[in-house]
Amino acid sequence: MRDMTDFQRKLSSFLPEIELRFEEPMAKHTSLRIGGAAEIMAFPKNREELAKILKTSVLLDSKYVILGAGTNVLAPDQGIPGLVICLKDCLDGMEQLDATHIRLMGGVTMSRGAGFAANLGLSGLEFAHGIPGSVGGGVYMNAGAYGGEIKDVCESVEVMDPQGNIRRLSNAEMGFSYRHSILEETGDIVISADFRLTETPSEEIWARMKELIAKRSASQPLDLPSAGSAFKRPAGGYAAALIEQAGLKGFQVGGAAISTKHAGFAVNLGDATAEDMRQLLRQVSDKVYAASGIRLEPEIRIW
Numbered sequence: 001m002r003d004m005t006d007f008q009r010k011l012s013s014f015l016p017e018i019e020l021r022f023e024e025p026m027a028k029h030t031s032l033r034i035g036g037a038a039e040i041m042a043f044p045k046n047r048e049e050l051a052k053i054l055k056t057s058v059l060l061d062s063k064y065v066i067l068g069a070g071t072n073v074l075a076p077d078q079g080i081p082g083l084v085i086c087l088k089d090c091l092d093g094m095e096q097l098d099a100t101h102i103r104l105m106g107g108v109t110m111s112r113g114a115g116f117a118a119n120l121g122l123s124g125l126e127f128a129h130g131i132p133g134s135v136g137g138g139v140y141m142n143a144g145a146y147g148g149e150i151k152d153v154c155e156s157v158e159v160m161d162p163q164g165n166i167r168r169l170s171n172a173e174m175g176f177s178y179r180h181s182i183l184e185e186t187g188d189i190v191i192s193a194d195f196r197l198t199e200t201p202s203e204e205i206w207a208r209m210k211e212l213i214a215k216r217s218a219s220q221p222l223d224l225p226s227a228g229s230a231f232k233r234p235a236g237g238y239a240a241a242l243i244e245q246a247g248l249k250g251f252q253v254g255g256a257a258i259s260t261k262h263a264g265f266a267v268n269l270g271d272a273t274a275e276d277m278r279q280l281l282r283q284v285s286d287k288v289y290a291a292s293g294i295r296l297e298p299e300i301r302i303w
């Protein structure tokens with residue numbers, strides 16, 4: 001067993017009551033199944049524990065990164081020095097606020113949140129049913145699919161700033177745009193989000209969600225580890241179409257490849273490293289640029 005690092009020793013003495021894992025493989029916590037060990041991974045059980053971790057980080061002048069369900073992250077092979085705060089399963093809870101509003105905690109998966117809304121007969125989150133991330137990650141990056149986006153239904157977001165203070169941001173204050181929110185600049189953490197939905201018979205909502213799930217399974221490589229769409233949609237085209245037109249379906253670097261089923265997905269064939277995936281994304285972007293003059297930018301968050 002390796003000796004504890006100074007940081008591991010210090011953090012465990014400051015936070016004895018919080019679940020901390022040392023040298024925790026990121027590959028266990030990312031849908032791409034890639035990534036070396038996090039020096040420390042913290043699993044706060046509630047917002048109080050999260051605030052305590054953030055305040056301790058300020059005190060120790062240490063950096064941290066926030067991990068939701070890990071479905072949009074490429075973690076480095078050499079691991080992550082410092083602290084990863086894992087919020088999936090931590091910020092849990094869903095409630096109906098009134099006839100048309102619900103509150104979902106940041107650690108709830110979007111699929112579960114959409115199912116909760118559907119059972120209440122509230123429409124608007126159907127698009128999110130097949131997105132495997134957490135509400136926190138979805139709000140952070142304004143997740144969307146099949147014509148719907150978080151920004152269309154999210155009324156406000158309760159956030160915690162890096163000092164551990166809570167405040168509420170309106171939809172306008174969230175600065176939502178395509179796969180982006182203001183949180184990317186502020187570093188605020190999503191605690192919960194309120195959604196304004198429309199009363200609709202439950203069966204209609206479930207029927208629509210089943211239809212969208214069937215579309216996903218028919219077109220997406222759900223049997224292989226991925227992080228969803230590898231590239232953002234560029235102005236004037238679709239990433240998948242441009243990649244296919246450049247002849248790159250199945251293009252491979254090491255264990256990372258462009259899916260043969262859906263050219264918009266980069267998949268781990270089994271033993272891909274983060275470096276394979278980075279090279280794949282870079283080479284595909286360059287080849288598409290050479291073929292079409294359009295530059296693809298990764299949608300996957302490369303850590």
Ligand SMILES: Cc1cc2nc3c(=O)[nH]c(=O)nc-3n(C[C@H](O)[C@H](O)[C@H](O)COP(=O)(O)OP(=O)(O)OC[C@H]3O[C@@H](n4cnc5c(N)ncnc54)[C@H](O)[C@@H]3O)c2cc1C
Pocket residue numbers: 031065066067068069070071072073087106107130131132133134135136137138139140141142143144145183188189190191222226227228229301
């Ligand atoms: C098979 C598959 C299909 C997908 N389909 C779609 C799709 O249709 N549409 C779509 O938009 N995406 C899709 N994705 C990508 C992914 O699910 C979404 O981007 C999702 O919103 C990421 O959420 P997460 O909890 O996994 O975030 P993570 O991957 O854990 O993190 C992503 C970013 O969000 C930040 N973050 C996470 N939680 C919080 C929080 N509570 N507060 C502040 N910041 C936070 C992280 O720091 C990181 O920068 C798909 C992924 C897969 C694997």
